[in-house]
Amino acid sequence: MASSSTSTLTPPKKYDVFLSFREEDTRCGFTSYLYDALKRKQILTFIDNELVRGDEISPSLLKAMEESKLFVIIFSENYASSKWCLEELVQILECRNNNGQIVVPVFYFVDPSHVRNQTGSFGDEFARLIEEKALAMDNVQSFRSALKDAANLSRRGLGKSELQSEFVQKIVRDILNKLSEMPSSHTMDLVGIEARLAEIDSLLNMESQDVSLVGIWGMGGIGKTTIAEAIWTNIHTQFEGTFLQTLGKN
Incomplete structure (x- = not known):
């Protein structure tokens, strides 16, 4: 589970995943299913529970974005009718x-090419937003570029014959794989910890089906708890259930 070093200028991350979606389209359905599936895997996920949204992104929401490792953007049929969603996408x-x-784009009964080119019913909603909000040309171009860039990223789309439950599980597995490849925030400013994590990882032998017990022993104050927490952060998403408890000093 050892990972490459990361710049110390990168801010620490509070959330594993930030969910971006259009409230009216998916909150009570697909988004809630995905959020629950992520929670079951102990993936710390930010979801905006503020039901009344204005035209500006709040500082607290911007902070949550900065503190997230990974973004999941759920493009739904009426996504482009929301200036809020498009502002969030740009950010x-x-x-x-x-x-x-x-950034992981998810296309919920939407053709990625319609998002990329703002065509079809998706494009109709975008055109209606431009007209109703009288958007400035700078805003329109910014939104068009963001939609195009997001649609060109590696993505997943829900097919008409696919069960939503299966689609959700595919997304969760993809997120787990991506998170497992990221460096832990515990290791960012600690010189030499990567080698220690690599050594413990080799002892864990994650590919084995056997039960393993690994102890970390040493005098107080040398970083045993920090190493244990970093190891847990790196591997806990690979299990159905995990438990982390740090004992008092002895």
Whole structure:
């Protein structure tokens, strides 16, 4: 589970996943199913529970974006009718470009080419938004570029014959794989910890079906708890259930 070093300028991440979606389209259905599936895997997920949205992205929401490792954008049929969603999309892609965060587009009964080119019913909603909000040309171009860039990323789409439950599980597995390849925030500023994590990882022998017990022994204050927490952070998403408890000093 050892990973490559990361710049110390990268801010620590509070959330594993940030969910971006259009409230009216998917919150009570697909998004809620995905959120519950992520929770069951102990993937710490940010979901905006503020039901009343204005035209501006709040500072607290921007902070949550900066503190997230990975973004999941759920493109639904009426996504482009929401200026809020498009503003959020622009901010997400800025985070990706500035901080290297991962973006996973999900197309919920929407053709990716319609998102990319703002065509079909998806494009109709976008055109209606431009007319109703009298958007400035700078905003329109910014939104078009963001939609095109997001649609060109590696993506997943829900087919008409696919069960939503199966689709959700595919997304969760993809997220788990991506998170497992990321460096732990515990290791970002700790010189020499990567080698220690690699050594313990080799002892865990994750490919084996056997039960393993690995102890970390040493005098107080040398970082045993930090190493244990970093190991747990790296591997806990691979299991159906995990438990982390740190004991008091002895």
